[in-house]
Amino acid sequence: MADGAAGRPVDETAVSMLDALFDQAPIGLHLLDADLRVVRVNTATPAMRGVPEDELAGRPAREVYAMVDTDVEALLREVLDTGVPLVRHRVPARLDGVRHHYEVTALRLRNPHQRVLGVALAVVDVTDSERSRDRARVLDTVRVRVGRTLDPTVTGEELVASLVPDFADVAIVEVVDAVIRGDDPPLAPLPPGTPLMRTAFRGTRTPSPQAHPVGDVCTLPAPTPFTQALADLHPRTVALDGTAPWYSVDPARAEAIRSSKAHSLLVVPLALRDAALGVVSLYRTGQSPAFDAGDQELAMELAAHTALCIDNARRYTREHTVAATVQRQLLPRRPETHTSLEAAYLTLTGADPGAWYDTIALSSARTALVVGNVSGRALNAAATMGQLRTAVRSLTAFDLPPDELMARLHATAGQLAAERASLPVGDPLRREALTADCVYAVHDPLSTTCTLAAAGALVPLVVRPDATVLLPRTPAGPRLGTAPDAPFAATEIEVPEGSVLVFTSDPLLTSYLSDVSGPLTSAPHFRDRPLQDLCDALVYALGAGPGIGAAAVIVARTRAFPADRRAAWRLDASPSAVAVARRRTREQLAAWGLKGETADDTQLIVSELVTNAVRYGTPPIELRLIHDRTLTCEVRDAGSASPRLRHAGVVEEGGRGLFITAQLAQAWGTRYTASGKTIWTEQTLPPAD
Numbered sequence: 001m002a003d004g005a006a007g008r009p010v011d012e013t014a015v016s017m018l019d020a021l022f023d024q025a026p027i028g029l030h031l032l033d034a035d036l037r038v039v040r041v042n043t044a045t046p047a048m049r050g051v052p053e054d055e056l057a058g059r060p061a062r063e064v065y066a067m068v069d070t071d072v073e074a075l076l077r078e079v080l081d082t083g084v085p086l087v088r089h090r091v092p093a094r095l096d097g098v099r100h101h102y103e104v105t106a107l108r109l110r111n112p113h114q115r116v117l118g119v120a121l122a123v124v125d126v127t128d129s130e131r132s133r134d135r136a137r138v139l140d141t142v143r144v145r146v147g148r149t150l151d152p153t154v155t156g157e158e159l160v161a162s163l164v165p166d167f168a169d170v171a172i173v174e175v176v177d178a179v180i181r182g183d184d185p186p187l188a189p190l191p192p193g194t195p196l197m198r199t200a201f202r203g204t205r206t207p208s209p210q211a212h213p214v215g216d217v218c219t220l221p222a223p224t225p226f227t228q229a230l231a232d233l234h235p236r237t238v239a240l241d242g243t244a245p246w247y248s249v250d251p252a253r254a255e256a257i258r259s260s261k262a263h264s265l266l267v268v269p270l271a272l273r274d275a276a277l278g279v280v281s282l283y284r285t286g287q288s289p290a291f292d293a294g295d296q297e298l299a300m301e302l303a304a305h306t307a308l309c310i311d312n313a314r315r316y317t318r319e320h321t322v323a324a325t326v327q328r329q330l331l332p333r334r335p336e337t338h339t340s341l342e343a344a345y346l347t348l349t350g351a352d353p354g355a356w357y358d359t360i361a362l363s364s365a366r367t368a369l370v371v372g373n374v375s376g377r378a379l380n381a382a383a384t385m386g387q388l389r390t391a392v393r394s395l396t397a398f399d400l401p402p403d404e405l406m407a408r409l410h411a412t413a414g415q416l417a418a419e420r421a422s423l424p425v426g427d428p429l430r431r432e433a434l435t436a437d438c439v440y441a442v443h444d445p446l447s448t449t450c451t452l453a454a455a456g457a458l459v460p461l462v463v464r465p466d467a468t469v470l471l472p473r474t475p476a477g478p479r480l481g482t483a484p485d486a487p488f489a490a491t492e493i494e495v496p497e498g499s500v501l502v503f504t505s506d507p508l509l510t511s512y513l514s515d516v517s518g519p520l521t522s523a524p525h526f527r528d529r530p531l532q533d534l535c536d537a538l539v540y541a542l543g544a545g546p547g548i549g550a551a552a553v554i555v556a557r558t559r560a561f562p563a564d565r566r567a568a569w570r571l572d573a574s575p576s577a578v579a580v581a582r583r584r585t586r587e588q589l590a591a592w593g594l595k596g597e598t599a600d601d602t603q604l605i606v607s608e609l610v611t612n613a614v615r616y617g618t619p620p621i622e623l624r625l626i627h628d629r630t631l632t633c634e635v636r637d638a639g640s641a642s643p644r645l646r647h648a649g650v651v652e653e654g655g656r657g658l659f660i661t662a663q664l665a666q667a668w669g670t671r672y673t674a675s676g677k678t679i680w681t682e683q684t685l686p687p688a689d
Contacts, residue, residue, distance in 0.1 A: 028102075028123035031109075034116055036061045036076055068093045068102075076119050079106045090126065099289060101130035135298045138167045142302050147309030150316040152180055155309045156200030159280070159302070164202045167295075168282040170260060172210070173200040174226075175270065175278035175310060177217050182318030185275040185311075189231035193219050196278060204285075209259035211252040221250045229267045230276045235300055237291050238265040240283075257283070264290035268299045270307040277307050277314075316378075323353035323378040330386040335359045335554075339628050340445030340561045341367045344531045346553040348509070348539065354381030354436070355505040355552035356389050360396050363669060363680045365445055365561055365628045368396055369554055371458060372438035372480075373505035380429055387416060388436060388480070399671045399680075402440045402453035403490035406477060409438065410455060410488070413480035436480040439503060443495065445561040446626075450495045453488050455480045457507040461514055465498040471514055497560040500534070506551035512542070531557055561628075565592075568624040573614055581610045581623050585633075592627050598686055601664045602633060605681050608661050609635040612643055618676065630666065630682040638676040 031039040038059050062073045070091040079086050086106040093100045103124040109117040146158040156173035163171045177195040179185050186194060197217045201210050212218060220227050224246045225236040238244070240263050247254035257265075262283040270278040280303055284291060291299075335343035336359050343359050354374030362368055370392055374384045391412045395405050417434040424430070437456030444451070452460065452472065456479040462470040470493070477488040495501065504510050535555050567588045571577040585606045589599045606623065613621045617637030626632040643658055662668055665681035672678075 028121070028125075030121035030123065031118060032061060032076065032121065033118040034080065036073060036080070036119065038064055039118065065093075072104075075104075076106055076121075079108050079119055080116060083108050090130070094287070099287075100125065100127045102126065131294065134166070135294065138163065139298060139301060141166070142305060146306055147312070150313045152310045152313040152317075153199045155306060155313060159306050160200045160202035163282065163302070165204045167298075168266070169205075169285040169288055170203040170208060170262065170281075170283035171201070172198065172281040173270075173278065173306075174198050174220075174281070176276065179277050179310065179314050180317075182314050182321050185272070185277045185314070187274055188233045188269075188271065188276045190227070190276045192222065195219055199278075203260065205260065209256045211250075211256040224250050224253075225265065225267045226279050226281065229269045230279055233269045233271040233274070233276065235269070235296050235303075236265075236267040237293075237296050238267070239263070239290065240265050261285050264288075266291040266296060266299055268296075268303040270303055270310060272304075272307045272311050277310050280306070319378045320353070323382040326379060326382040327353045327356075327385065330382065330389060331356055331552075332358060335556075336361050336367075337629075338365075338367045339565075340365055340559050341443055341556055342531055342559065343367075343369070343554055343556040344535050346535045346539070346555060348506075348542070348551045348553060352381070352505070352550040352552075353378055354385050355550065356385045357503070357505070357552045357554045358389060358392065359554065359556075360393065361629070362396060362442065363399060363667070363671070363682060364624075364632055364634060364678075365566075365626050367443045369441045369443065369460075369501070369503055369556060370438065371503040371505050371552060371554055372436055373458070373552070374436040375434070376432050380432065384416065384434060384436070388413065388438070392438075392440065397669075399669045401490060401672070402442055402451050403488045406438070406440055406453040406455055406488040407486075409440075410477070410480050410486065414484055417481040434481045437505070437507075438480055439474075441501075441503070443501075443556075443558065445558065446566065448494060448496055448558070449492050450501070451490050451492045453477065453490045455488065458503075458505065459507075459510060461502040461504075461510055462493065462495060463500040463502075465496055469514055471510070495558050497558055499558045501554075501556045501558070502538075503554040503556075504551050505553070509542075509551045509553070513538070531555060565627040566625065568622060571610065571613075571621045571623055573617075573619040573621055575614060577614055577621065578607050578610050581606050584623070585625065588625055594627075594631070594685070596686075598631070598683065602631065602683065605633055605661050605664055605683075606635075608658070609633065609679050609681070612658070612679070613637045616641060616643070629685075631685055632680060632682050633665075634678050634680045636676060636678045640672070640677060642670055642677070643679060 029042045033039050038057055038061065040057070060073070061076060065072045068091050072091065075086055075089065085108070086104060089104045091102055091104055093102060103126045105122045107120045109120055111117055141162045142159065145162050147155055148158065149155065152175055156175065159173055160171040174196040176185055177197045180197055195217050196219070198212050198214050201208070201214050220230070225238050229236050240257055242258065244254070260283065262285045264284040266282040268280045268282070269276060270280060280299070282291070282299060332345070335345060338361060345357055352373065354376055356372050358370040360368040360370070372385070372388060374381045374388065376384065388409065391409055392405070395408055400408065413434065413436060420429060420432070420434050437458045439452060439454040439458040439460065441450050441452035441460060452474060454474050455477045457476055459472055459474050462472065464470065472491055472493050474491045475489040478486040502510070502513060538555065569581070569584055571581060582603045585603050586599060589595070589602060610621070610623065613635050616639065618639035620638060622636040624634040624636070626634070661681055664683070666684050668679070668681040670677055670679055
């Protein structure tokens with residue numbers, strides 16, 4: 001053993017170990033003096049790349065490690081001053097234009113007399129692990145952000161936003177145009193001439209050059225890396241330069257590549273079960289490293305997730321298209337024309353397949369307005385909507401008041417819900433509860449009233465001629481298909497001539513319109529404004545209203561029923577009333593220009609109805625004639641006994657009145673009110689000369 005400078009023996013083993021570390025250790029080792037100048041480095045040190053050790057000795061750390069993006073000298077000075085070691089601190093660096101990451105540990109060195117000698121550094125290249133961490137972060141971001149909507153275009157935008165700039169400098173998504181429309185994707189290889197839509201583009205430069213704008217639909221020239229990837233569904237990593245042989249095939253894309261100064265291209269097919277949905281093109285420009293095998297593997301995972309999201313969106317689009325087609329076939333094309341009510345149908349943002357509307361002509365010049373919405377989605381909701389709309393149409397034939405009709409519709413919905421609950425356990429429809437909202441209103445122009453009943457939260461919006469807006473306080477019954485044997489209540493409101501009624505299948509829309517009533521009440525002359533213009537103004541005013549979803553809407557304007565097209569008389573409860581009724585009927589029909597067979601049939605009908613009222617009814621008795629799209633005869637009395645159609649025997653003298661009436665009239669029925677009942681008939685009018 002030899003003596004050291006301080007009189008202590010030198011440990012030859014320790015010296016040998018130190019020499020071995022500097023000569024053979026795979027990590028970078030550095031010794032710096034108290035002035036942070038290099039004393040010794042080993043060959044694994046990043047600064048030794050092609051530089052002799054003698055050229056580094058004595059140089060300050062800030063010069064030797066200029067490739068590091070962090071202020072290394074400040075970090076080391078802090079270690080010297082405080083003695084607190086710097087442990088596994090990560091710093092970025094750039095060597096030969098390639099970005100690296102290093103893990104640095106710095107320890108202060110002191111002699112036995114506690115004099116500071118310098119700093120010892122250990123540097124580990126953690127570029128691969130850092131890249132793996134970055135890739136995992138990108139993958140997590142894509143899994144969280146991509147596919148949040150069922151829109152293939154939005155899915156592409158979410159993908160490029162997640163990749164730029166963390167993974168690529170330019171990202172482009174192109175999807176087979178048929179897939180956007182909901183059709184099945186073609187099997188690989190992609191047939192030549194298949195159009196693709198550019199759904200998303202993002203670059204780090206503003207503006208970034210691109211061959212085609214977003215939304216453009218075009219075919220891919222072949223052969224290129226893009227068509228090759230869509231042929232065998234394998235990714236392509238391509239080093240770009242100005243002499244690539246496929247540049248001449250696709251000059252527009254080649255010019256965009258040159259303008260962006262991209263040097264590395266990664267083409268990844270969007271594929272699912274051997275079908276080609278589209279392609280993702282990723283570029284790196286400037287000093288970004290070229291794509292490697294790890295990047296390609298990550299891109300395949302990203303593309304697989306995106307392809308699944310796009311396919312889900314495609315399936316939803318197709319299902320929604322089918323449901324919308326069924327809905328269009330089940331809904332009326334245009335409102336029925338009524339003398340006292342002008343109506344227009346309107347759909348906002350593509351009505352939900354479960355939403356429906358209807359206007360139904362009733363007896364006595366009345367009109368029923370119906371709007372509803374079935375829970376669920378797609379085809380199942382559309383089919384249930386059709387069942388409920390048919391049920392409403394059938395129930396109106398019984399001339400029921402709105403609250404009773406709603407109760408019977410509720411019972412029908414309960415039966416449909418029970419049928420659904422009895423489906424096999426494996427049927428997914430069984431797990432979807434059948435519920436629906438509905439509002440049913442009857443407009444009577446002769447009394448200028450509207451009587452309505454609601455299941456759920458749907459109510460109409462009424463704008464009266466003085467521009468006041470009314471939301472009727474209608475007692476809301478339970479949603480259809482929920483509570484059994486639930487009561488419903490009817491509400492009657494005044495709707496003077498010129499009032500506008502808005503029925504919607506979305507209660508949020510009704511509430512929003514009640515606040516934004518400008519398009520309904522604004523000048524000039526909203527009462528006389530063409531109804532289609534009023535509908536357009538309503539849509540323009542809504543814009544992108546908060547919370548406004550897909551909705552079916554009826555906009556209706558009330559009109560006055562012509563006074564000369566109706567007549568009513570109070571009759572005595574005596575047999576002489578029949579002759580009086582026939583005479584007044586004959587005179588009124590002559591005033592309307594109705595003669596011949598129509599007049600004869602009407603007088604006979606009136607005779608039978610008045611005779612029944614005198615014999616079996618309760619005074620007071622009233623006869624009313626209405627000349628509308630049909631000729632309506634009404635006989636009212638205060639009794640509640642319902643007449644019954646009978647087939648009298650050959651020798652019987654009575655019992656033929658309603659039978660004769662039913663033969664002469666197009667339709668007949670009984671309508672009950674709080675004050676009694678009304679027997680009515682409708683006759684088809686002869687064509688005008």
